[in-house]
Amino acid sequence: MKTKTLTPEKLQKQAARREKELRYWQKQKNRPKRNMYFAYLVLIIAIVYGIDEVASQIGMLMKTEIAADLFQSENSVTILNLLQILNVPFLLVGFLYRPLADKWGRKTFLVINTFGMSLSLFIIFVSNNVFLYFIGAALIQFFVPHDMHVVYIMESSPQKHRAKTYSIIKFFANMTVMLIPILRRTLMTSASEWRKVYMIPAVVGLIVSFLALLFARETDAFLDSRIKYLSMTDEERAEIEARKAAENAQGGLIPALKFAFKHKQLRWLYITTALTGIGFIGSIDYQTIMSYGFAGSMGGYTDEILNSVSINQVTEALMLFPIGSAVAQVIMGFISDAKGRKAAAITTAANCVISFVIFTVGASMDLSPAIVGFFCGAFVGSYYSTNDVLIMMVGESSPTNLRSSAMSAQFIVGAIGYVICYAVYTPITMKFGNVAIAPVAFGLLVPAFIAALVALIKQTSDTRNVDMDTVTGTEWD
Incomplete structure (x- = not known):
């Protein structure tokens, strides 16, 4: 790697800027804290x-x-x-x-x-x-x-x-x-x-x-x-920069992807991530699914009915949305620490499917808005909690020199699911309108999450007790 050579004048200006910045931060450090x-x-x-x-x-x-x-x-x-x-x-x-x-x-x-x-x-x-x-x-x-x-x-x-x-x-x-x-x-x-x-x-x-x-x-x-x-002295800073450069040189998205697909645990965690991405549209269009569900239960999708639903049922349901979401996220945290990451991922994925079915079917059957709103929140909270646990498992299943790259590459693989989701969702809903969003989301999310559950149960292992300093990523092959 080429090292950039600085002239004495530039080195002097650089040192002066560092000294000025150092004095500024030291002044901030010495400021007394108020009661x-x-x-x-x-x-x-x-x-x-x-x-x-x-x-x-x-x-x-x-x-x-x-x-x-x-x-x-x-x-x-x-x-x-x-x-x-x-x-x-x-x-x-x-x-x-x-x-x-x-x-x-x-x-x-x-x-x-x-x-x-x-x-x-x-x-x-x-x-x-x-x-x-x-x-x-x-x-x-x-x-x-x-x-x-x-x-x-x-x-x-x-x-x-x-x-x-x-x-x-x-x-x-x-x-x-x-x-x-x-x-x-x-x-x-x-x-x-x-x-x-x-x-x-x-x-x-x-x-x-x-x-x-x-x-x-x-x-x-x-x-x-x-x-x-x-x-620090210039030599100490140069040593830190050299160490960072050496660490970065060991990683990279392409090496991480190649490594992941050669080894069972990471390969199946990536596949599971892509499967959950297929159901993405439900996690952003849930309010529309709710609105059209309630409107359908009232006999139609006219502007008058949709306006009434917006002001009444949907607003009431959204009161319980954050509570359902918070409960789902708390469940993930407790299970992850008590029973392990795999158990948490399975639980949140199952909660995601069950809550989605209850809230979509419940809205179309004119169930209590409170019930619909709570399970809508539980669905969204479980959806994102599932992805949070998968990210954690990838981090705990990757060797140190590839960990950051492997976690970044996971988002690229997950995008495959989003592409499939939009490729199915867009032409159908453009042709049939907003009323088609609920059945399309149902058809994408439920089968994809059931497949993700099967993959988690049969193909992945728990990572709760993994030593992140010594893990190689090959332990599960």
Whole structure:
């Protein structure tokens, strides 16, 4: 590898910049903490986490109303889903932006991300056309994935209370999703007034971003790490860079994919990941499935019936959605620690299928909205929990030098499932409209998850007690 040679003048400027940055971070480190600092930091982070959850969920919990208003077509939801693919580049660019927090600090990006999410919600609130709506939606895709509030919790909480603090804040954040149906009930008198629901979380988020700017300190963990790095000699920094380069040279997506498909455990975990991806459309169109299910049970899909369902049954059902989702995620955590990863993946996959069937059939049979909403939340929570466990199992089944690459490659394999999903979903729903989404999602998700369950039971092994320092990935061949 070629080493770039710097002139003495450039080396001198580089050293001066490092010295200036070092003094700045040392000054931040020496700032005294105010009384009750941790208490109000937790409050700020909890609200930020809540805004993040609302920004992540609001588009899906309002999808039928948004699509109908923007496109006024029988296949409006399919059109919206296809156009949202245009947001993917913003998501990818966002992943490149996240590592900058390791150099410029956590606080800067906590403030920027919170302000950005809130501004995105506000843009959608004031949008009066498709173009402005997609600007807001694209910005949400850029800012939401960074989770700097989670980094703050991990780096600011006392070690013995870290898991407890995170659990409490995460529970609060999950419950803030209930704000969406509450605002629907309070602010919407018709489905066309969906934009009003974006206003309150946007304003709260903008206020909290300024509170974070004024009152949050940089995390001690970042300050210690950055000060240590800047205090090193040039030789020590060069040694660290050389070590990182050597570690990166051992990995890579192509070597990880080749390795995974040569060995049973990783091969079947990848196959299972792709199978779960086939049911993806159910995890983003659940509100439309619910809306058209209730409308069908009332005798038709007219604008009048859909508007009535939106204001009444759907809003009531969404009150129980976050509770069902939270319960499903808690079940995964307990089973994973008590019985192992494989047992957790099997349980969450089975819960996903059962909950999906109950909520889709329940809506079409006009069951209580509370029951439909709870099992809808349980379905979505179980869907994503299944994928979380599969990611964990891949990490615990990969050798150290390929672990990061193997986990990244898992997303590429999972995309095969998404491609199959959209290849089936798009032409059918474009032809038959939104009413076809429920049967298509049912036909994709149920068989795919049953196949995933069979693969998990018969072809994979548990990884709970694996030593991640010594695992080779060949133990299960």
